[in-house]
Amino acid sequence: MLSYNCKYELKLLLRSRWIQLLSIMLLLLFGFSIYNGLEKVEKRKRDITAAKEEVKENDAVMLKLLDSVEGGMEVSASPWTIPTSPMAVGNYHPRVAAMEPQSMAFIATGQADLFTHYVKPRVSGDDSALNFAEMTSPVQLLFGSFDLAFVIVYLLPLLIIAFSYDVLSAERESGSLRLLAAQPIRIQSWVLQKLGLRFFWLSILVIGSLTIIFFAVGLNPFTEMTGFLGLLGLIITYMLFWFALAFLINLWVGTSAKNAVALLGLWVVFVLLAPSMLNQLGNTLYPMPSRTLMINQMRDLKAEVTKKQDEILDNFLRDHPEYAINDTTQYRGFYHRYMASQKLVKEELAPVVDKFEGQLQKQQDWIGRFKWVSPAIIVQESLNQMAGTSTRDYENFRKQVVGFASDWRQHFMPFLYNNQDFSQKDYPNLPKFQFEQRSSASFGVIPVLLLIAIALFGLGFTVSRSSKKGNILTAN
Amino acid sequence: MISKTFLKETRELMRDGRVRIAFLIVIVLLGVAALISARQYKNVNEQYELAKRSERAIWDNQGEKNPHSAAHYGTYAFKPKYPLSLLDQGVDKYAGTSIFLEAHKRNEAQFSAATDQTGLARFGDLTPDFILLFIIPLLIVLLGYNSFTKEREMGTLTLLKSQGVSAWRWALGKWTALFFPVLIITAALFLVAGIVLSNLDDFGVFSWSSLFIMFVVFVAYYIIFINIVLLISSLAKRSGISLVVALCIWIIACLAAPKAASNIAESKYPYPTRQEFAANVLKDKKEGLDGHNPWSKQAKLLQEQVLKEHGVDSLHQLPFNFDAYRMQKGEEHEAEVYFKHYNYLKDQYIKQSRIYKGLAAISPYLPARFLSMSIAHTDYATHWDFADAAESYRIATQKFLNDNFAENSEFGQWSYRADADFWKELPAFEYNPPELGTILSDNRSNLFILGIWLMASFGLLMFTTKTI
Numbered sequence: 001m002l003s004y005n006c007k008y009e010l011k012l013l014l015r016s017r018w019i020q021l022l023s024i025m026l027l028l029l030f031g032f033s034i035y036n037g038l039e040k041v042e043k044r045k046r047d048i049t050a051a052k053e054e055v056k057e058n059d060a061v062m063l064k065l066l067d068s069v070e071g072g073m074e075v076s077a078s079p080w081t082i083p084t085s086p087m088a089v090g091n092y093h094p095r096v097a098a099m100e101p102q103s104m105a106f107i108a109t110g111q112a113d114l115f116t117h118y119v120k121p122r123v124s125g126d127d128s129a130l131n132f133a134e135m136t137s138p139v140q141l142l143f144g145s146f147d148l149a150f151v152i153v154y155l156l157p158l159l160i161i162a163f164s165y166d167v168l169s170a171e172r173e174s175g176s177l178r179l180l181a182a183q184p185i186r187i188q189s190w191v192l193q194k195l196g197l198r199f200f201w202l203s204i205l206v207i208g209s210l211t212i213i214f215f216a217v218g219l220n221p222f223t224e225m226t227g228f229l230g231l232l233g234l235i236i237t238y239m240l241f242w243f244a245l246a247f248l249i250n251l252w253v254g255t256s257a258k259n260a261v262a263l264l265g266l267w268v269v270f271v272l273l274a275p276s277m278l279n280q281l282g283n284t285l286y287p288m289p290s291r292t293l294m295i296n297q298m299r300d301l302k303a304e305v306t307k308k309q310d311e312i313l314d315n316f317l318r319d320h321p322e323y324a325i326n327d328t329t330q331y332r333g334f335y336h337r338y339m340a341s342q343k344l345v346k347e348e349l350a351p352v353v354d355k356f357e358g359q360l361q362k363q364q365d366w367i368g369r370f371k372w373v374s375p376a377i378i379v380q381e382s383l384n385q386m387a388g389t390s391t392r393d394y395e396n397f398r399k400q401v402v403g404f405a406s407d408w409r410q411h412f413m414p415f416l417y418n419n420q421d422f423s424q425k426d427y428p429n430l431p432k433f434q435f436e437q438r439s440s441a442s443f444g445v446i447p448v449l450l451l452i453a454i455a456l457f458g459l460g461f462t463v464s465r466s467s468k469k470g471n472i473l474t475a476n
Numbered sequence: 477m478i479s480k481t482f483l484k485e486t487r488e489l490m491r492d493g494r495v496r497i498a499f500l501i502v503i504v505l506l507g508v509a510a511l512i513s514a515r516q517y518k519n520v521n522e523q524y525e526l527a528k529r530s531e532r533a534i535w536d537n538q539g540e541k542n543p544h545s546a547a548h549y550g551t552y553a554f555k556p557k558y559p560l561s562l563l564d565q566g567v568d569k570y571a572g573t574s575i576f577l578e579a580h581k582r583n584e585a586q587f588s589a590a591t592d593q594t595g596l597a598r599f600g601d602l603t604p605d606f607i608l609l610f611i612i613p614l615l616i617v618l619l620g621y622n623s624f625t626k627e628r629e630m631g632t633l634t635l636l637k638s639q640g641v642s643a644w645r646w647a648l649g650k651w652t653a654l655f656f657p658v659l660i661i662t663a664a665l666f667l668v669a670g671i672v673l674s675n676l677d678d679f680g681v682f683s684w685s686s687l688f689i690m691f692v693v694f695v696a697y698y699i700i701f702i703n704i705v706l707l708i709s710s711l712a713k714r715s716g717i718s719l720v721v722a723l724c725i726w727i728i729a730c731l732a733a734p735k736a737a738s739n740i741a742e743s744k745y746p747y748p749t750r751q752e753f754a755a756n757v758l759k760d761k762k763e764g765l766d767g768h769n770p771w772s773k774q775a776k777l778l779q780e781q782v783l784k785e786h787g788v789d790s791l792h793q794l795p796f797n798f799d800a801y802r803m804q805k806g807e808e809h810e811a812e813v814y815f816k817h818y819n820y821l822k823d824q825y826i827k828q829s830r831i832y833k834g835l836a837a838i839s840p841y842l843p844a845r846f847l848s849m850s851i852a853h854t855d856y857a858t859h860w861d862f863a864d865a866a867e868s869y870r871i872a873t874q875k876f877l878n879d880n881f882a883e884n885s886e887f888g889q890w891s892y893r894a895d896a897d898f899w900k901e902l903p904a905f906e907y908n909p910p911e912l913g914t915i916l917s918d919n920r921s922n923l924f925i926l927g928i929w930l931m932a933s934f935g936l937l938m939f940t941t942k943t944i
Contacts, residue, residue, distance in 0.1 A: 032736070036739045036743075039739075039743050040742075043746065047749045047751075047752065050752070051751055051752075054755065078766070078769050078771070078772070079771070110595060110598075111595055111598070114570075114590055114591060115591070116749060116750050116751070117749075118749075118751060119751065120751060131584070131586060131750060132591070133572070133586075133588060133591050133750075134749065134750060135584070135747050135748065135749060135750045135753055135821075136570075136742075136747055137741075137742075137747065137824075137825055137828060137856060138567035138570035138571045138588070138856055138859065139567055139738070139828070139832070139855075139856050140738040140741065140742055140828075141567070141570040141590065142566070142567050142569075142570055143734035143735055143737065143738040144598060144734075144735050144738065145735060145738060145739055146732065146735040146736045146738070146739045150735060154727075154731060155727070155732075158723070158727060162720050162723075165716070165720075166716055169716075170716075255715075256714070256715065256716035257621070257622055257715040257716050257719055258494070260716055260719045260720065260723075261494060261618055261719070264614075264618075264719075264723065268611075268614065272599070272600070272610065272611075273505075273602070275596050275599035275600070276599055276600050276601050276602040276606065277602055278596060279593070279594065279596040279597050279599065279601065280512060280601060280602050282594065282596070283593070284512075288589075288592045288593075290523045290527075291573065291574070291586075291587035291592070292523050292524065292526075292527035292554055292573060292574055292587075293523055293526065293527060295527065295531070295552055295574055296526075296527055296530045296531060296534070299531065299534050299552075300530075300534060302549075303534060303538070303549075306549075307539075356592060360592065360593075360594065363593070363594050364594055367594055367596055377596065377599075380595075380599070381595065384595055390595055391594050391595040
């Protein structure tokens with residue numbers, strides 16, 4: 001029976017042009033979305049390279065200036081930008097702290113359109129002045145991006161629904177179910193076989209079209225074997241989940257139209273409602289403190305600090321006697337006071353800023369615990385992680401940059417407080433930023449998804465409606 | 477015939493368990509969404525009031541200070557939330573809420589809510605606009621997909637034909653039966669929203685006419701969907717096919733087209749990155765006058781010019797502090813540079829909008845979305861308007877401070893301190909969003925596109941049902 005099923009199902013799918021239609025749609029959807037993703041990644045790479053080039057050019061100018069000044073020549077630059085002053089180097093010649101894209105970055109835009117991929121921390125200004133939000137039209141953020149993740153999470157289930165909602169009901173409606181009932185096979189097994197075959201063909205089409213598109217856009221899936229296989233594994237288990245739902249609905253509900261409505265309802269619940277409700281609950285349980293009120297606090301603190309600048313500097317120097325020893329001039333200017341108070345502001349504000357991070361972390365944990373209510377969330381999150389564009393990746397980048405900003409500031413402190421000039425020989429010692437990818441994609445969700453799908457299939461087998469009512473032929 | 481069909485269809489819908497459940501779910505969701513939004517609205521507004529007041533207090537109590545130090549110390553403009561955002565949150569989540577106003581620099585609005593949320597936020601929020609724009613059209617698809625196909629499937633079509641029914645009356649009956657429940661839900665929601673909003677204490681900007689226009693936009697949007705769904709139902713052979721096709725239209729219109737539009741718009745008319753933008757501004761700034769740099773070429777030129785104008789030969793003989801004067805001139809130059817670069821951004825955005833409008837040909841969602849956001853003051857244009865208002869205020873503030881510095885001190889007198897009371901004289905920042913009339917005339921093209929959709933879908937429906 002299985003071999004007949006295989007043979008006729010394929011014939012049927014080919015003659016009803018389902019296979020042809022699906023291949024074209026998959027090629028178009030995958031093609032367009034991957035093209036979009038790659039375009040974004042290209043732009044990101046271009047921007048970072050351009051920024052680094054600019055720094056290189058500026059550095060050349062700086063070294064030339066230093067050379068002239070050290071040679072005792074007159075220079076035409078504004079006096080406060082001359083790089084013998086360490087603060088000028090720290091402010092006008094910042095390094096690029098960039099987050100290079102991962103090799104799979106094109107599969108999911110994730111938070112990539114929301115956050116910037118490089119910043120240039122300076123010595124003055126505080127960490128909150130580092131704006132990590134990218135300059136984008138909010139309309140684009142609202143609509144989101146047509147990326148591969150969107151095709152997989154949103155559209156693929158709909159294709160599956162369209163492909164499988166009437167597997168059983170169509171037979172009943174066309175009258176051929178009576179013929180089938182005469183065959184020596186359980187109805188569940190027959191539906192399972194039929195859906196299994198459709199799942200098999202759709203998987204082949206998905207793998208085939210993805211591979212074709214990968215080659216067409218000049219990516220070699222075999223160089224990134226684990227990533228590519230992980231991606232396929234994720235897609236296929238997600239598909240299996242939707243086929244399992246289709247199996248249940250086919251057995252439990254009735255007419256084609258009712259099946260379609262029920263499956264669609266599930267799609268709305270899993271893909272649209274569950275994520276937004278989870279997000280809303282997370283926000284309500286762990287609300288973010290107000291940024292506007294944070295600004296107030298910050299301003300108050302700064303106003304107070306400005307008034308007490310001299311006192312703060314004295315205290316600072318008492319805490320750091322090493323700065324006072326080597327300097328014979330003991331000159332104290334604007335920057336001496338400024339940097340000392342800046343440090344104080346940062347320390348005082350730390351609890352306020354940490355509160356934001358803490359609440360975000362709590363929201364993350366909450367989602368981590370409850371993301372299992374919807375496979376759509378799991379798949380989207382995994383794809384974002386694979387692409388290195390998840391919230392966590394950007395948080396990670398933010399932390400590393402803040403760390404680097406502090407290094408950068410710290411690097412110039414001895415120069416400043418010892419009133420020591422910055423010179424050419426100090427140039428190679430400037431701190432450099434290197435982004436480290438911390439979270440790597442985990443494929444642990446694949447077996448879990450697989451288990452969920454298998455459990456659903458098992459449920460269909462044991463609790464099937466036919467066993468209760470006895471007549472699947474006329475069920476409506 | 478129209479009323480009979482209407483009654484029969486309505487009764488049928490009411491007896492259908494699925495329809496009842498679907499209706500119930502939509503109403504519950506709407507209620508929850510409205511409740512959440514209302515709470516958030518209240519919360520944000522309280523924070524806004526508090527922030528505004530304490531920021532002003534911080535400004536007023538600066539004590540004796542050099543006006544230019546105060547300019548660097550700066551102040552903040554906070555973006556208020558408007559009552560109709562209760563119904564449509566628009567881009568509020570993605571646009572910053574506070575702008576730092578300081579000397580020499582135009583800053584962008586900071587701290588959008590989305591940057592403080594997890595990645596899940598990108599799936600969308602459970603807000604009334606989500607229900608109004610996505611779920612109700614889906615409900616229309618579910619209610620109407622088998623409107624005509626069921627007559628075919630049950631064989632009642634032949635019966636009807638034998639009655640000599642005029643096709644358009646019959647179709648109109650079905651149309652009203654589908655339209656009526658949708659109208660009731662929408663009207664109820666808007667009415668409740670109106671009553672809630674008009675009872676809030678600070679409903680200064682709330683107007684019933686805006687609410688009504690928004691209601692009309694949504695009703696038009698739903699009529700388009702009803703027409704499309706009925707059109708498909710009248711053409712399809714089976715209910716299943718009709719449902720799948722109608723769903724495809726829904727997906728394309730509500731999900732795929734906006735995303736595709738956003739990708740196309742971005743690749744065709746990209747924004748510079750934040751850093752690029754800053755670098756471009758810096759480059760242009762350097763070419764002009766820097767208020768802090770008396771040794772630059774431009775500063776010397778200005779000096780000569782001012783000396784000549786006043787017929788004196790030393791800066792000390794001028795009736796005002798030339799340092800402050802130069803500072804103000806530098807400020808004006810910088811403002812011009814920012815104006816130019818922000819205009820470029822605006823230009824890119826206008827070009828992007830054209831792409832959205834172009835793709836509205838396959839998606840009635842787009843014009844409806846843009847219209848409802850505009851009316852609710854939660855669209856990007858209002859954000860621009862707010863940012864521009866904040867910038868004008870910043871420029872005025874700088875002039876106010878520099879003028880005080882110039883008039884009350886002499887050249888080189890950097891030790892000058894303005895009175896502690898002086899800061900209170902600065903007028904407070906007030907922002908009024910565009911009026912309804914302006915919004916509608918700005919959105920002429922969206923209204924036009926929505927109108928075309930409305931007429932075209934009606935026309936097609938009439939045309940096909942004639943020959944059913």
